Amino acid sequence: KRQRVNVLVSAVIWWCFLSDAVPNIALLGSGGGQRAMVGLLGSLVQLDKAGLLDCILYLSGVSGSTWCMASLYKEPDWSTKLETVKNKIIRRLSGPGVRWTDALAKLKNYYYEKDIFSLTDVWAVMLVTSYVKEFLREIIVWEIFLFCFTLQTTTNLVPSSDILNIHAAVMLIILIVMNKNKMKKQDEIDMLYLQGNNICCRTALECIIICNTNLQCILYTMHPHSPPIDECYQVLLKLVDMNLDLLKGTDPSACDQFIRTTLTDLSGGQRPLIRQLEKLNDDKTAGKKAAKQYVMQYTVDVCDYFSLELNICRCMSQWIWGRHYNFLHNMTDDAVPAALLESETRDYIDAGLLLNSPYFSVLREERDIDLIISLDFSDGDPFMTVTQTAETCKKLKIPFPEVNIPSEDVEKPKDFYVFKGQNAPTVIHIPLFNVVNCGDKIYAWRKKYGTSRVPYSAEMIAELMQVSGKNFTINGAKLLEQICVVAVAKYFQAQARQI
Template identity: 25%
Template sequence: MWKDSPCFPLVCVCIFNTVSQTDCYVSLWLPTASNDKFQTKAIKNCKDPVWNETFYFRIQSQVKNVLELALYDKDVVTQDDHLFTVYFDIAKLSLGEEVFMHFKCDSQVRSKIRNGIACPDRLDVRLGFDLCVQEQDFLCKRKNYIIPALKNVLQLEQDLLDHETPVVAIMTTGGGMRSLTALYGSLRGLKKLNVLDCATYLTGLSGTTWTMSNLYRDADWSQKDLHEQISEARKHMTKCKINSFSLEYLKYYKKQLCQRKREGRKTSFIDLWGLVLESFLHDGVQLSDQQRAIDCGQNPLPIYTAVNVKNNYSTVDFKEWVEFTPYEVGLQKYGVFVRTEDFGSEFFMGRLMKKVPESRICFLEGELLKTTNYFIVCFVGVFFGPTGFAVLHLQQECFFLSDTVLDTFPNQLTQSDEFLSLVDTGFFINTSVMPLLKPERKVDVILHLNYSAGSQIQALDQTCKYCSEQGIIFPRVNLSEEDRKNLKECYLFDGAETPGAPVLLFFPLVNDTFRKYKAPGQKRSESEMEDGKVDLYGCCSPYSTYSLQYSEKAYDRLVQLGEYNILNNEDLILQALRTAVERKRRIKK
C-alpha cells in the first residue's frame, strides 16, 4: 500500500577511498532532505581510510534528489582542503535496492547507498500542477453565474453548454493609489455592461491588491452596483494620512510587531508599512477570510501575485512567480502549494512542523507593494523548510516558468532557502498575468487593465518578450508607431496567429475621448469641459505612483475615466467574447 507514497528513507554508507596519506573525511549533503551537512569522522595519516559509517535521509520520491558527496583533507591550522565533489541522482535507485557506487575523480570514493521502504505519511504541502480541489469546485459553481450572464450579454437564444463557456479573466497592473482608484471605475464599467459576471478570475499586484482586499470583505460585492464600495474608498483616499504616524499609532505598530516576533516570525520594515496601509485603507482581515466571497461562485476568484527573489541576484537572473488565492499560496514553477491558513508557518519535508497564526492581509500587501519601499529588498517572515517548496522531479516539458540562470544549479534554488524573499511583481514586470497563463486554468479571454505610470505599452511588451523566451503561449501584439505614440482606449489582439493563445483586450490608462464626452455618445457642454481634463502623467499630475492622498475632485475624475474607457469600448469587449465562444465551439467539433 506504500507504493504511491511520496516519501522514502535513504541509507548511505561511506566505506573507503584511496588517496595519499592524509586526514580525510567525507561530507554528505542532500538539500531536499535537510539544510544540515553530515560528515564522517576524519581518519588520520592514512592513505586508505575506511569509515564504514551509515547515514539516514528521509526523501520524497516526487522531488529531484541529488546527493552531494565531498571529500576533504582535515587541517587543524588552516581551512580543510576540499579535494573533490561528486553528485549522485537518487532517482537512479530502485525501491529496496542496495547498490555499491564507485566515483572516480582525482581519487576514488566508494559508497554503499541503500533505499528502504516507503513512508505512508501524507504531506501538508500539495505537490503537483493541477488546480486544487477548492478551485475546481469554485469553477463549477462560478459557471452558474457566467452562463446566464453570457447569454444576456451576447443576446443568445439559449444557454451555452459547459464546453462552450469561455474562461474570462480580468488582469490588472500596479500603480499605487492610481491603480487602486482607477480599478474601481473599470469594475463599475464592467458591471454596467454585465461583463463582470462573465469573469472567472481577477488578478492584481501592488495598488490593485488594496482594491481587491477591500472588495472581497463583502461576500456579494460583484452582485452590487459598487457605489457603496467606491464611496467608502473615497473617504479613505481623501482623508489626511498624518494621523497614521501619530505617537498612539506608532505604539500600536510596535505592539503588533512584537506580537509577530513572539509568534516566531521575522519582522521587517515591510511589516511596519503593512500596518500603516491597514490604518490608511481598511480593517484587519486575513486572505483566507475571502473564501466566503467565492465559496458559492458568486464573485471572480482573486489571485494576488508577487515574485520570489534572491538578495544577490537581479530579477533578470532570478525570479520565481508566487501566487496567492484565498485557498492556497504557492510557486507554480515547482508545483508546490500550501493552504493559505498555513502560509507563514514552519515546514520540513513537506510537513507542517510549527503552526503560526495566519497573518492579516495588510502584511501581505506590505510585501506586494513598492510605493514607498522601491529601494528595499525585504525578507518576508515566512519560514519554509528545505522541502517546504521543492523541485518536482518531472520531465522538463512539464515545468512552467523555468526561466532563471540558477535553474541549472539545483542546490541554489528556493528549496534550500530558509525564507522566501517576496517583492512586488513590478520589480520585474508590472503585470499579474502569469497565473492566468497556467495551462490548467485554460483562460480564453484576458482583459488587461493597465494602470502603469509612464509608458502604457512597456509592461505588455515586456510580457510578450518574456513569454516568447519561455515558450509560453501568448497573443502577438502588433501596434503601429502611430498607435504607440497616441494610444487609443482599447485594443483587441485575437491571438489568431498563435494557436491556443487567449484573446487579449488591452486597456491603457489614457484620457482620449473622455476629454469631450462625459459618457459614450454624450458630448460635454462648455461648462463640463473642465471635468474632462484629467492630467494622468504630467509633472503636476495628482496621480503620481507615490501620492497617498487625492482631492475629492481628483478621485472622482479618475474613477469616472476608468469607467468611461470600459463603457466606450463595449463593442470590442463583446467581439472578444464572441470570438472566444466561437473558438470553443470549433474545438469541440
C-alpha cells in the same frame, strides 16, 4: 457563476448554452498605487453597470490594484452589492487618515507578533495605510504570496539580487548626503571596504545614529506628528558618550540622567525600564569589569527601547523585504528546483517591480484562460506590461499572442487594443489614460495622478473613477463582441472534440 455567464452570452449567441462554450475570462489590474486602486474600482463599477461583471471568472492584481481587492473582499458577495461597497470605500478614502500613534502601535504589533520582521511591514503600515486610510493586513498577504516572484534567498543569490544589494547601498548613500553639502574631499573607496569599517564599536554606534536619524526623517515626512527627530538623535548620541566615559574612566551619570529624562518625555511620562546607575568603582580590575558589564547591559536596555526603530534600520541596511521561512527547506523532491530547497528563508518583493501586471498568475495551463482583459494603470509606458509579457512567454514557450504596438501609440495610446494568436488567449489591453477619455491632455492627467502624489481628495477620486469607467462605457459593445467571438470559437472547439 458559469450559469450566469451562460445566460448573458446566450442573449447574443444561442448555442452558448452549452457549458463547454463558456469562456474563462480573467480581469487584470496592474500596479500604480492609489491611481490603480481607484482606477480598478471605477472599472469594476462600470463593468457591473454594463452587465458584464459576471463574465469575469478571475480577478487578479498587483500593488495598488490589490489595495482595491483587499477592500472589496472584506464584504461577502461584494459583486452583488458593488454600488454600496463602492460608496463605503470612497467615504473612507475621502475621510481622515490613520493617526500616527495608531500606525505606530500597529507596526509594533507586527514587530512583536512576527517571527521575521521586514520592510514590507513598514511599507504596509506607514505608506499604504496613508493612502487606504485603514489597516489592511490582507494587503501584505495579497502582495507577497499571491502575486510575487522570488528574487533572493539568504544563502544563494540569483543574479537579479545583486541589483538589490546595489540599490541598498545607493539608498543609504543618498540618505547620508540629503543635505547636499560636501563635507570634505574624499578619495574613492571600495564599497565592501566601507562596509568592513563598520565593525569597530564606535563606528557601529555612529552608524546606528545615522540610520536612526534618517529613519526619523523618513517617518516625519509621512507623519508630521511623529516623535521629535532631534531628541531621538540626542539619546543615541549620549549613549555613545556614556560608553566613551567608561573607556576614559569618567563619571557617566550626567549622560544617564539625560537619557532617562528624555526617554520618559518621549514615552509620555512612562518611566523606561532601564536599570539604575550605580557608582562605578574604577580603582580595581574587578570594578572595571563590572562597570563594563553594567554599561553593556545599560546600552542593551536603551536599544530595546528603540528596538522597533533599530530593527527597521537593520532591515534598511540589509534591504530585507518580505522575508519568510521557506517551507520547502530541506525537502527531498526531485521535482522542486534545488535553489528552492537550500535556504531556510526566502525574500519576496512586490511583483510590480518585476512585471507591473499579474499576467503569469492567470497564464498557468490549469487556468485554461480564453480571454484576458488587461487594465493598465502604470506610470509611464502603458504598453510595457503587455510587451514584456509577450517577450517572456516567447522565451518560456507559453501560449501568448504577438504584440505589435504602433510607435505613435506609445505617447498617444488608444483606449482599446485586441491581440490574438493561434492556440493562445485573446488579450484586450486598456490603458487608463488615452486619447479617447483624455484627448490631447494625457501627460497632464498622468502628472496630476502621479504615483507619489499625496492621498487623493474626494474630487480627485470622483474624477478618476469617471475617467476609468469611461473606458468601458465607450467600449462595452466592443468588449461584448470579443466575448462572443471567444465563446463561439470555444463552442466549435468543443464540438470538434466530440466528433
